Amino acid sequence: MDWDDEGPPDLVGAGGELASEETPVKVPITIVTGYLGAGKTTLLNYILTAEHGKKIAVIMNEFGDSLDIEKSLTINKDGESVEEWMEVGNGCICCSVKDTGVAAIESLMEKKGKFDYILLETTGLADPGNIAPMFWMDDGLGSTIYLDGIVTLVDAKNILRSLDDPAGKVEGHEETDDAHGPVMTTAHVQISHADVVVINKSDLVSELELQAVRDRIESINGLAKIFVTSQSVVPHLEGFLLDLHAYDSVKELDRPGLGHSHIDKTISTISIPLPIMTETQQSALDAWLRSVLWENVLPGHTPSDGPAYDIHRVKGRFFAHDGREKFIQGVREIFDVFDNPSEQPDPDVSRVGKLVLIGRHLDRFDFGKSLADAVGEAPPT
Numbered sequence: 343m344d345w346d347d348e349g350p351p352d353l354v355g356a357g358g359e360l361a362s363e364e365t366p367v368k369v370p371i372t373i374v375t376g377y378l379g380a381g382k383t384t385l386l387n388y389i390l391t392a393e394h395g396k397k398i399a400v401i402m403n404e405f406g407d408s409l410d411i412e413k414s415l416t417i418n419k420d421g422e423s424v425e426e427w428m429e430v431g432n433g434c435i436c437c438s439v440k441d442t443g444v445a446a447i448e449s450l451m452e453k454k455g456k457f458d459y460i461l462l463e464t465t466g467l468a469d470p471g472n473i474a475p476m477f478w479m480d481d482g483l484g485s486t487i488y489l490d491g492i493v494t495l496v497d498a499k500n501i502l503r504s505l506d507d508p509a510g511k512v513e514g515h516e517e518t519d520d521a522h523g524p525v526m527t528t529a530h531v532q533i534s535h536a537d538v539v540v541i542n543k544s545d546l547v548s549e550l551e552l553q554a555v556r557d558r559i560e561s562i563n564g565l566a567k568i569f570v571t572s573q574s575v576v577p578h579l580e581g582f583l584l585d586l587h588a589y590d591s592v593k594e595l596d597r598p599g600l601g602h603s604h605i606d607k608t609i610s611t612i613s614i615p616l617p618i619m620t621e622t623q624q625s626a627l628d629a630w631l632r633s634v635l636w637e638n639v640l641p642g643h644t645p646s647d648g649p650a651y652d653i654h655r656v657k658g659r660f661f662a663h664d665g666r667e668k669f670i671q672g673v674r675e676i677f678d679v680f681d682n683p684s685e686q687p688d689p690d691v692s693r694v695g696k697l698v699l700i701g702r703h704l705d706r707f708d709f710g711k712s713l714a715d716a717v718g719e720a721p722p723t
């Protein structure tokens with residue numbers, strides 16, 4: 343990615359703002375990803391025919407992976423569908439320059455009127471970590487779209503094989519140096535970046551097999567919500583595909599046992615406690631995150647010849663000394679630290695600070711000690 347020397351921009355406000363004359367309502371987008379044949383098309387077709395009263399634009403791959411220059415876009419409102427084609431330049435929306443995908447969607451909305459929601463299906467081999475930052479944009483850039491979340495479909499029958507298959511190795515990533523460890527497959531990156539994982543084709547496996555799939559997915563990504571379906575039929579759309587609020591809420595941090603499973607040897611989820619912090623400590627946390635995410639340097643750790651870590655997703659919450667609740671969100675090198683955007687903080691939420699990292703080789707480094715050394719103890723109250 344083309345960041346300047348200072349690293350990627352610190353982003354403000356991941357979306358969901360209230361409407362006002364100054365801040366127009368932004369349109370949420372969900373990225374729908376999943377390995378070949380997992381059931382993405384079945385899911386999106388289900389949405390196109392469901393009654394939901396929303397004007398939803400579904401952007402689907404119609405030409406397969408190599409000829410993916412145009413995208414079919416179907417706008418559905420109350421069971422009525424209109425099909426359009428959108429040009430996304432030379433290549434697929436997933437790898438075209440950052441602004442092209444957003445610009446294509448914005449110009450369509452100018453022609454067709456604003457959508458209530460956008461669903462974007464990626465190709466089966468896409469790495470959602472490359473696509474998400476395209477839609478997770480700084481308010482200052484004036485984007486009219488915001489990323490609501492990433493949904494990954496997996497095929498219950500084949501996912502374990504896909505995760506262990508060296509042929510599915512992600513290409514073009516330095517960190518996929520498999521001399522140093524088990525292979526990182528496309529199936530891994532699609533699960534590690536997901537906010538929701540739908541285990542589809544449950545009709546093809548036994549209860550025992552299904553549990554093994556669930557355990558493996560939880561081990562890779564302890565934050566994602568997991569749903570089990572057959573024929574991609576989800577019981578309701580909100581929380582599954584729509585209105586995920588994955589980047590403006592952190593409820594999943596309170597899940598019991600988060601970050602304790604190590605079944606998958608490639609990608610894991612780790613959880614680190616965060617103290618109540620003064621302004622100085624918050625600056626230290628910010629510097630630590632910049633070092634870890636932008637420079638791939640873990641403070642206090644001497645680089646060795648061993649494998650480097652690679653962080654895909656960051657989510658956290660902490661409380662400032664003055665009582666404010668702060669959220670941390672990140673995808674790959676991009677991160678944001680911001681005040682809890684809801685006016686009424688959830689009274690059920692424990693007031694315990696926590697940082698969760700999902701990524702590769704995290705178990706080989708002491709992230710907890712590095713962060714504790716950088717930030718220090720909670721100040722006296």
Ligand SMILES: Nc1nc2c(ncn2[C@@H]2O[C@H](COP(=O)(O)OP(=O)(O)OP(=O)(O)O)[C@@H](O)[C@H]2O)c(=O)[nH]1
Pocket residue numbers: 376377378379380381382383384385465466542543544545546571572573574
């Ligand atoms: N047995 C079974 N088959 C399913 C289920 N869901 C989808 N299928 C079938 O699986 C095949 C692949 O489904 P698609 O929806 O095309 O999957 P996809 O993820 O869009 O596949 P690609 O476009 O190749 O990436 C189709 O023949 C579907 O009818 C399910 O829950 N159970």
